[in-house]
Amino acid sequence: MPLKEINIFRRHGKQYVPDLRKAELPAIFRGRPIISRDITATQATALCNLCPVGAIGMISVKPGMKPEPKVIAATRLLPDDVSAPDTKSPDGSRMEFSECTIDLGKCVFCRECEFALPGKIRFTNDHKLASNVRERLIISPGNDRPIQLDPVMVRREIRYFFKHALKLRQVSAAGDNSAEMELNAAGNVNFDMGRYGIEFVASPRHADGIVITGPISQNMAEALQICYDAIPSPKIVILAGTDAISGGIFSGSEALSREFLNNYRVDLYVPGNPPHPLTFINGILDLIGRQ
Numbered sequence: 639m640p641l642k643e644i645n646i647f648r649r650h651g652k653q654y655v656p657d658l659r660k661a662e663l664p665a666i667f668r669g670r671p672i673i674s675r676d677i678t679a680t681q682a683t684a685l686c687n688l689c690p691v692g693a694i695g696m697i698s699v700k701p702g703m704k705p706e707p708k709v710i711a712a713t714r715l716l717p718d719d720v721s722a723p724d725t726k727s728p729d730g731s732r733m734e735f736s737e738c739t740i741d742l743g744k745c746v747f748c749r750e751c752e753f754a755l756p757g758k759i760r761f762t763n764d765h766k767l768a769s770n771v772r773e774r775l776i777i778s779p780g781n782d783r784p785i786q787l788d789p790v791m792v793r794r795e796i797r798y799f800f801k802h803a804l805k806l807r808q809v810s811a812a813g814d815n816s817a818e819m820e821l822n823a824a825g826n827v828n829f830d831m832g833r834y835g836i837e838f839v840a841s842p843r844h845a846d847g848i849v850i851t852g853p854i855s856q857n858m859a860e861a862l863q864i865c866y867d868a869i870p871s872p873k874i875v876i877l878a879g880t881d882a883i884s885g886g887i888f889s890g891s892e893a894l895s896r897e898f899l900n901n902y903r904v905d906l907y908v909p910g911n912p913p914h915p916l917t918f919i920n921g922i923l924d925l926i927g928r929q
Contacts, residue, residue: 653827653828654827654828654829654830655828655829655830655916658829658831658916658919658920658923659920659923659929661916662763663763663765663914663916664763665763666763667763667765667914668747668749668761669761669762669763669764669765669767670742670761670762670764670766670767670777670784670785671740671742671745671751671752671759671760671761671762671777672759672760672761672762672777672781672782673738673739673740673758673759673777673778673779673780673781674757674758674759674760674779674780675779675780676758677738677755677758677759677779679696681738681755681758682694682696682737682738683696684754684755685738685751685754685755685759686738688750688751688754689750689751690746690748690750690887691744691745691746691880691884691886691887691889692744692889693740693741693742693743693744693745693746694738694739694740694741694751695738695739695741696737696738696739697737697739697778737778737779738779739776739777739778739779740759740776740777741775741776741777741884742767742775742776742777742785742909743772743775743776743880743883743884743907743909744880744883744884744886744889745880745909745911746880746886746887746911747761747910747911749761764784765914765916765917765920766784766785766786766916766917766920766921767785767908767909767910767913767917767921768785768787768906768907768908768909768913768917768918768920768921768922768924768925769785769786769787769788769906769907769921770787770788770791770792770904770905770906770907770925771787771788771791772883772904772907774786774788775883775907775909786924787906787921787924787925792905792925792927793872793874793905795872796872796874796905796925796926797926797927799846799872800846800847800874800926801926801927801928802835803835803836804835804836804837804846804847804922804926805837805838805839805844805845805846805847806836806837806838806839806845806846806847806848806849806876807838807839807840807841807842807844807845807847807848807849807865807869808821808838808848808849808850808851809848809849809850809851809858809861809862809865810851810852810858811850811851811852811853811854811855811858811859811861811862811882812852812853812854812855812857812858812881812888812893812894813851813852813853813879813881813882814852814881816879816911816912817851817852817878817879817881817882817910817912817913818851819912820910820912820913820914820915820918821838821849821851821878821913821915821918823915824915824918824919825837825838828915829915829916829919831915831918831919831922834919834922834923834928836919836922841868842865842866842868842869843868843869843870845869845873846869846872846873846874847869847873847874847875847876847905848862848865848866848869848873848874848875848876849876849878850862850875850876850877850878850882851878851879851881851882851912852879852881852882853881853882853885853886853888853889853891853894853896854882854885854894854895854896854898854899855893855894855895856893856894856895859895859897859898862898863898866898866902874905874906874925875902875903875904875905875906876904876905876906876908876921876922877899877904877906877907877908878908878910878912878913878918879908879909879910879911879912879913880909880910880911881911883907883908883909886911905925906921906922906925908921
């Protein structure tokens with residue numbers, strides 16, 4: 639090999655990520671957020687007003703009681719209303735909103751909340767955000783635990799049939815091409831998810847599951863259903879990106895038709911706007927049981 643090419647290889651180093659399980663991203667990456675335990679109700683209410691997609695909510699509790707796991711969606715308050723909202727429970731007793739939460743299924747990772755309260759919200763570079771339980775995407779104050787899958791909730795046939803080979807059909811259901819580009823990068827020479835037998839295929843007839851990106855518009859609802867029906871059983875459903883999980887900035891739009899998600903079980907949620915290739919790949923590996 640000529641000396642010039644040898645020097646190029648030496649300077650560039652390895653052109654792929656050797657271990658996708660142990661790979662770390664730069665500190666600037668916007669990953670799993672951490673909410674300070676001492677965030678006040680007034681500060682949390684201000685963040686609710688600030689969040690453009692309603693990803694920041696508050697947990698309702700009765701005075702003197704521990705927070706319940708049920709999360710109440712954040713309401714848009716007037717800018718001059720900085721008091722913590724309150725309401726009543728079904729039994730008529732007064733409820734208070736005491737804890738601030740961030741829903742990664744809705745979050746677009748704009749970091750506006752961190753910029754507004756840098757001492758109370760901090761986005762880490764933890765890219766392992768995927769889970770098969772929707773509620774695990776909700777971050778509560780003082781919770782610095784990594785997001786993980788619930789192995790009990792993984793269908794037995796997924797790990798039995800797809801542990802060593804998984805073929806996926808990606809459907810852009812009115813996506814903006816950002817999540818699609820990241821999924822494409824997951825198979826390039828840098829990340830090379832094909833080393834684990836995970837690949838995208840052109841025909842749903844050759845696929846084991848479907849990866850949905852985009853908020854699912856009315857124009858794409860029928861095409862998505864046709865694609866899903868063409869995949870042989872057993873098959874899996876993966877939502878990649880904020881738009882697919884919650885509708886993102888398009889949530890509530892009359893142009894959307896998300897009934898598909900009410901009819902079929904979602905096997906994996908992959909947060910991100912768009913999701914990083916490492917987030918997607920590690921989520922898939924956790925789902926199929928690969929180390």
